[in-house]
Amino acid sequence: MINVLPPAFIFIISGLIVPFLKGRARNVFLTAVPIVTFINLITLPEGISMGYSYFSYNMHLLRVDELSLIFGYIFLIISFASFIYGYHVKNNWEFTAGLFYAGGALGVIFAADLVTLYFFWELMTVASVFLIWARNTDRSIGSGMRYFLFHLVGGVILLIGIILQIKQTGSAAFNHMELSSLSTYLIFIGFGINCAWPLLHTWLVDAYPEATILGTVLLSTFTTKTAIYTLVRGFAGTEILIFIGAAMAAFPIFYAVIENDLRRVLAYSLINQLGFMVVGIGIGTPLALNGTVAHVFADILFKSLLFMGMGAVLYRTGKIKATEIGGLYKYMPYTAAFTIVGAASISAFPLFSAFATKSMVMSATAGNHYTMTWLILLFASAGVFHHAGIKIPFFAFFSHDSGLRPKEAPLSMLIGMGILAFLNIFIGIFPGFLYQILPFDANYVPYTTAHVVSQLQLLLFSALAFTLLLRSGIYPPEIRSVNLDADLVYRKVLGGFIKFEDKIILPALDNVKYLFFNFMPSLLGTLTSNPYKLVNQIITGGVKEEKRGSEAESYFWLIGWSVFIITVFLAIYLLAFMHF
Template structure:
């Protein structure tokens, strides 16, 4: 029998709550490592397929696209486990391998039923990373997160049913928008991928998770959705503009946001936009660019979330208005955070440069000038809010007097692994290019590309400096920014309360007069039955005999007719 790496992780998570201390740490580190070995010993092809009610199920299919995403998920799982070693919370440590297994299993799924099972497992398991914070805000955020995940699952299930009814079968390959089922599946993916308007759950819930939970959440759900898009919807032209919108609009929210973990949540949507646009362009460069950038994003975005998690752990806050000067107390965390910032900003010799350039090249080869310019603007914007704002306001700006200990050793090791991966991809991008699903003759380090990127970064940094020196840059203030979540957090509850109050008023104005009239009619009809009514008084015997005779005669007459 062929072992499924996802099943290995799920079964391996069962004894985690029963282990203690170093035994539990060693076991948790062994799980993703063993799954990685299993993944890379599997030959390409379908393994262990079987039929159910005439439908072909292929729970384990290995090809280049599945392998690169599954590898990224297992790397993220290992780094997350290292980052969580100082936890004493058995719930979080048990959830991590199960949640990782859902993403790995989905990447290796060969049919839509298996995909749906892991799609739902990802949503149901990950919510515990939010609830594990054990606050009222976390509980409410977890409920909203769960609603989004369940809605996505229902759309996915409905789409699969319609897709199969159209005669397409259960194979998880290209889906497209040729039938209503494909549209429902795309909407389901759009929720987890944070399409515009459908995105609000992400920045609403991720910052409410635990220190470790936010790091783990950043690695799996959205990248799982990117994989489904890359497998099922490559070359779907509508995705290009969806991706452009995703890359651009979060910039404005991130600039004015005070919570630095929420800034990173907006930054995540920005980076997902590049991947979605690349998938919409399609072709070898488009799909390769999306896969490569997803791999790199798992590392550098995880690194940034880990650094802010360490800051939150030591200072008790992740708000820019309450931070600053931490380079004195947490210099190692600061250096690692800067590496993550350089990677997401696509500095040469860092991972973002090697992966984002593939996407820009794919767009350029399609001669999509407007799209290319908008993505270039988004690249400058991410340098502003993630490359500069995060390390500047956390570690350098307006010293708030925090004198705290450096991050725990295991957290620094996890951040070091992510930083090393980001630098390795940037310095030797062919290490990642060799894992991509399509062969390509591409080099990121050409003179025009390096010069253009350095010019972009220099101009963006100059703009930030000018805005800061002139006081035009939005200050870090405790505030609440209104986003699409206002619809379900404020507007819908208010509309519900208004509707209930209106219904109550209508009921009072209409039903009460009718009730009074009904009472009068009932009183009039029941008057003969009362003690003094004509039916309630004693009748003489001769009258009773007369009534009996009349009733008998009436009965006989009716029977004769």
């Protein structure tokens, strides 16, 4: 029966089938996968099920509760819209990677134990890197490799933490944890790497803009949001997350304002929005956690919509930098309109999605007297309106006339964007439908006079500041440049290591190579070529010998001590080997 299958399995099995389909049959199949999975999902009984045993530990593939369900709903919604958006993709293997990637994300959020979670966590890593490599450019290959290495390290850290946690507690169950041991700290850091914490975030802004058009949409959804899920499930109320989240919300603004690549602007904006969610997790109250989960739901909708809009521009023009595009609203009016909906949503305009979700985190922050954090989030709210609410649609569709005359985006792209635009407006107008499925008990009313007025004031003053700064020439101009981020530190450290390797390690290895593969074999060959001579040298410790015939006189060096030292060294080595 299909209703006993974990949702992840449906996606993974579908990923194996899709390479054999073509044309309309493939598109119908891709549309059906999230629909069938959704039907399967709503028929699953709540609780923990699908158990199995691994090394005498009890594992479970399914934990169905309100928290996992709401993540499952939004993952299926975005899969449905994204697959429609991606009908234009010719390479079926890109859909295979996308299905495996989404299946891994579904596996993570429904896993009831750390071992099952880790398996799907690594499946996400492997599948997602192919969405970057699928673009098949030099930059995408390099970015994909760096992305893979970053997540490989994060996966090893997470695995070590899981092993220590199981050894310490005797259980593999994935429940709430306290930062009280090395194991929980390692698990915490492993989750944090996928959440793009400050200084650990460079993989995101490096790789996401280099992925395929469809790949970037999918990447913006699953990796970081599964990390948010694991932090909600495992570390809600961990106070250090408040400060980590505040930093995440603030620092990307400065990079996004000066960034020229508009998909990279959205990558920085993604980290900014994750910051609000992480703050909510750190506060840990029902209202804050509901705000985090609700904002995950909304962020997936509006961030995917913005990436879709920029993807459509890239698809039609082949360009995505602010200095190379502009004035496209005349030729891509529907794409421009959908992008503006996404921009209004991320900016938290009344009647748009983030107005009903982000404000929950803001209210929880103020209500729990984190005044400085609240001020940082207020600054971040104004900043996101500048770089995502205004900059993205302004420089892509208005600003200067780039001279480009593209066609409107394909119909399938418009349908995918239209679905998400509708949902962003629907949640903004009727937030009660979203609030009903939130996992924690907390009442919240977004449409109060004070909230509406204060938010409109913030947005209007931000728009005025943008206009004045732009007209005065103070606003950073869109120029061709390289945005140096924290990866500069990695490059310097790596460069220093490479120099150390070239000057110290490699010469030492060359000497070792010469010792073991040249000198010692030659020496042993000489010593064993005449057994009588070898015995004589050991006994006498080296003597002067007359060469017969025309051979000149030579001296044998004292090998007695050399053989003795080698024998002792080999004995010590063998004893040490047997001991360990």
